[in-house]
Amino acid sequence: MKQAVLVVDVQPSFDPPDWLVERSRLLATKFPSVATVERHNEDKVPFFRQIGWKPRSVDESLVQADHIVLKYGYSPPPEVIAQFQSWKVDRVLVCGIQADTCVLAAGFALFDAGLQPTIIADTVVGSSLDRSGKLGVDLWQHHFGQVIDRHSDIL
Structure with missing residues (x-):
């Protein structure tokens, strides 16, 4: 089975714990990888108008990946899916920030594209609703x- 990694929004705006950054970095070095970075543009996604919060307008991934993709909103842009399809992967291992929102949105996009989304439970944190993930x-x-409990199980 050919696998790749999607690192969702591990960036300074979301104040990720050090262990999440390190585990995400490790995964990104072991598999082909894409990392998303959430940026704010109120004209594209009205975060502030709708929920009174916004990510930074300029932020960078804390994880070096083969491809870094900017996104506006919860879901990954189509180029993320296209990259995984071009690699002809069977399964996408997912880690990152906001397991109950952005990570979950990535799962739906991967699933709808016919890829096998697989979350790695010890490499995610949740939103402020449930920081544990x-x-x-x-x-x-x-x-x-598709849930893998520990990142060490696939390394």
Whole structure:
């Protein structure tokens, strides 16, 4: 099975814990990888108008990946899916920030594209609703069924 990694929004705006950055970096060095970076543009996604919050207008990934893709909003842009398809991967291992929102949105996009999205439970954190990430992992299990508990299990 050919695998790749998607690192979702591991960037300064979201104040990721050091262990998440390190585990994400390790995964990105072991597999072909794409990292997304959430940016703010109120004309594209009205975060501030709708929820009174916004990510930084300029922010960078804390994880070096083979491809860095800017995104505006929760879902990954089509170029993320196109990159995985060009690599002809079977399964995309997903790690990152906001397991119950942005990571979950990535899962739906990967699933809809016919890829096998697989979350790595010890490489995600959740939103402010559930910083542990458990809610996101539980939702992932319910919708996609593909959960790896520990990153060390695939390295």
